[in-house]
Amino acid sequence: MDSGKLITFEGLDGCGKSTQLEKATDWLKVQGYSVLKTRQPGGTVIGQQIRSILLNPEHEELQPESELLLYLADRIQHLQDSILPAKAAGKIVLCDRFHDSTVAYQGYGRGLNLNSIESIVEHCIKPYSPDLTILLNIAPETVASRLERRQEHVEKDRLDLESLSFFKRVAQGFQELSAAEPERFVCINGEQEIELIHQEIINILQQRLQLS
Ligand SMILES: Nc1ncnc2c1ncn2[C@@H]1O[C@H](COP(=O)(O)OP(=O)(O)OP(=O)(O)O)[C@@H](O)[C@H]1O
Numbered sequence: 001m002d003s004g005k006l007i008t009f010e011g012l013d014g015c016g017k018s019t020q021l022e023k024a025t026d027w028l029k030v031q032g033y034s035v036l037k038t039r040q041p042g043g044t045v046i047g048q049q050i051r052s053i054l055l056n057p058e059h060e061e062l063q064p065e066s067e068l069l070l071y072l073a074d075r076i077q078h079l080q081d082s083i084l085p086a087k088a089a090g091k092i093v094l095c096d097r098f099h100d101s102t103v104a105y106q107g108y109g110r111g112l113n114l115n116s117i118e119s120i121v122e123h124c125i126k127p128y129s130p131d132l133t134i135l136l137n138i139a140p141e142t143v144a145s146r147l148e149r150r151q152e153h154v155e156k157d158r159l160d161l162e163s164l165s166f167f168k169r170v171a172q173g174f175q176e177l178s179a180a181e182p183e184r185f186v187c188i189n190g191e192q193e194i195e196l197i198h199q200e201i202i203n204i205l206q207q208r209l210q211l212s
């Protein structure tokens with residue numbers, strides 16, 4: 001019944017999600033669209049608190065299953081409190097990470113069996129699957145250098161401390177997810193110049209969503 005769209009940005013740490021999301025938001029606004037720019041974890045008041053638990057480097061004792069459930073709790077809250085109302089109001093919602101990140105990071109990266117959460121996902125998340133997912137692909141080897149560049153602005157968070165083999169598994173996860181749903185995913189080479197990537201994203205927005 002809603003007229004809005006949910007567009008998610010996915011990929012490894014430092015692949016350029018925030019950079020491109022910002023530029024896409026500005027472009028959409030100039031075209032006259034009403035846009036909600038948001039992120040997971042952390043898109044709501046409750047989500048901000050969940051985010052601070054998830055990303056705190058001191059939380060080494062956080063159990064993998066606890067981490068998984070915190071991401072799910074954040075996502076459900078975010079959908080109901082923020083994303084769905086915005087879509088119903090006709091907005092284009094641009095979300096920095098969504099459920100694909102959970103599957104890639106917790107499932108492929110940490111090797112968790114996600115069957116235990118399947119019924120929650122089936123009922124609370126899959127019905128609201130994104131209209132479009134932009135996957136920015138970078139080599140797992142690029143992650144470290146991208147994050148170093150950002151060091152002056154952002155403190156190291158828990159995920160930044162992961163190893164190369166971890167990011168290789170996560171990249172494999174994103175690759176398999178995108179291959180399984182080619183209608184939803186658009187994969188972009190994230191190693192290109194920032195402006196070139198932005199132009200590709202504009203083209204995709206125009207084609208896939210019949211925008212302007
Ligand atoms: N295409 C690009 N080429 C070179 N550097 C880039 C490119 N895109 C982004 N960067 C730089 O890489 C760093 C990480 O980018 P950004 O914060 O957008 O990534 P991210 O995917 O949002 O990361 P995270 O998952 O950690 O939030 C920034 O310093 C950014 O300026």
Ligand SMILES: [Mg+2]
Pocket residue numbers: 017018019096
């Ligand atoms: Mg980011």
